Amino acid sequence: MKLLNKNRSGQAQTPLEDPVSGVANLFDISVVLIVAMIMALMSALNVLDLFDPATEMTMTKKNKDGEMEIITKKSKEIKVKKLTPEEASGQGERLGTAYKLDDGQVIYVPE
Numbered sequence: 001m002k003l004l005n006k007n008r009s010g011q012a013q014t015p016l017e018d019p020v021s022g023v024a025n026l027f028d029i030s031v032v033l034i035v036a037m038i039m040a041l042m043s044a045l046n047v048l049d050l051f052d053p054a055t056e057m058t059m060t061k062k063n064k065d066g067e068m069e070i071i072t073k074k075s076k077e078i079k080v081k082k083l084t085p086e087e088a089s090g091q092g093e094r095l096g097t098a099y100k101l102d103d104g105q106v107i108y109v110p111e
Contacts, residue, residue: 050078 042048049055050073059071066085071078096110 049073 057073061069068083070081098108
């Protein structure tokens with residue numbers, strides 16, 4: 001009888017595992033997933049070149065109202081220029097034709 005009582009009292013004194021300790025691990029996992037999603041999105045949109053100081057790039061965007069944004073990057077300097085359809089249009093004459101080959105090369109043929 002004493003042996004049974006001794007085991008029961010010993011179980012009550014051992015601390016139980018904290019059920020809230022798993023929440024910290026879930027927070028860490030969510031932070032890692034968010035960073036991974038941001039990196040995947042940046043690589044899918046080819047925006048990683050914006051962080052490289054040795055690259056020069058130009059991007060154009062056009063919204064539903066017809067306004068264009070031209071984003072240019074030279075070394076560490078990034079400029080954004082907004083153009084309306086009136087600013088982007090004008091009078092001119094045709095100078096020639098440009099052809100894009102299968103290997104990606106563009107050839108300009110004057111008229």
